[in-house]
Amino acid sequence: MSLNLTQLIEQGVAGKRVLVRSDLNVPLEGTTITDDGRIRASVPTIKTLADAGAKVVVVAHLGRPKGEPDPAYSLAPVATRLGELLGAEVAFATDTVGDSARSVVDGLGDGQVALLENVRFNAGETSKDDIERATFAAELAALADAFVSDGFGVVHRKQASVYDVAKILPSAQGDLVATEIEVLKRLTETPERPYVVVLGGSKVSDKLGVIDNLLGKADKLLIGGGMVFTFLKAQGYEVGQSLLEEDQILTVLGYLERAEEIGVEILLPTDIVVADSFGDEASARVVPANAIPAESLGLDIGPESAQTYAAALEGAKTVFWNGPMGVFEQAAFAEGTRAVAQALTTVDGLSVVGGGDSAAAIRQLGFSDDQFGHISTGGGASLEYLEGKTLPGVAVLDETTVVGGLG
Ligand code: ADP
């Protein structure tokens, strides 16, 4: 078993430097943060450590820079916002493990917080080469006496600041990761029934593994988003220009057969909002799911399907939802997503929303976070967990031992 935050603090963190891997990968327009949800979710662990007198050194990534500094992906705006949320100044290092990082960390007083520049400005962070990654992890580890893994959005990655550094420093699980894992356990081990899973979004093949694993656990599976069309095609319908993964048709057919055998209901939309081209709201219209015109493409589930899905969620005791039902970014294709979100708010039990775009969708549609049981900060990580995979950044923490206090 890994250490939790309380157990680490009991080892005596006052005056010690604690490296915290957070997920601060927020959407930016220029230097303006358009959704600070991930920063807010990271605050409790950072604050708990600071309150315990630790010198907190936060490490995180933003976007996908190419292993070298790129001002467009600087975490500087995030440092400012983090400081506002903490109500305390956050010292910002302009590099991750260089002179600036060392001097910023050296300058920290007990209970103070620093943020290092984007960890992905360093090629070692995401390197596939174990030695290169470990070398960079050692440089990170040199800045601290202990490590706390709290970036749930990255725990499925075998990266230096997630995985390798935990092999070097005494390490613990942060509160955010602990909460996320606890919720995911409830979704897989002993879900209260009825258990309904709603899947949508655009990354079809990414999500098929989840269907595979949850098919045997859920009572109903509601399919929306781009995935719909691979299912419709598998049933012999034409899908026009809609998103389609031909190479997954057989897999999908297999799921449909298995569902029937074990008595799990897979619901597919019966009507679809189509348009003449992607994003063309003016041409939006509803057609039956078995009559999608050859020249148009499906961008949302239709109103009849939305109603059916909402009704299917009624009385559910456990719901997991990942992936918008349609192209919610545009009003003409947002109603399916709105209907599902609305139905989730009335669930008397555990409702979990996973996926970056799904979380963004509910906020954009005017719902508030507290209308849902849990909004996961990590799309990929929660999907991999639900597929039954081991998360390297979680598993590695089990190897840690702290004997007789910190350094
Ligand atoms: P999440 O981040 O919640 O896991 P995804 O990244 O898989 O979700 O998918 C989100 C995206 O899926 C949204 O940008 C949305 O516009 C898109 N989407 C939903 N339905 C469709 C569709 N029918 N065709 C194309 N894109 C779709």
Ligand code: MG
């Ligand atoms: Mg997404």
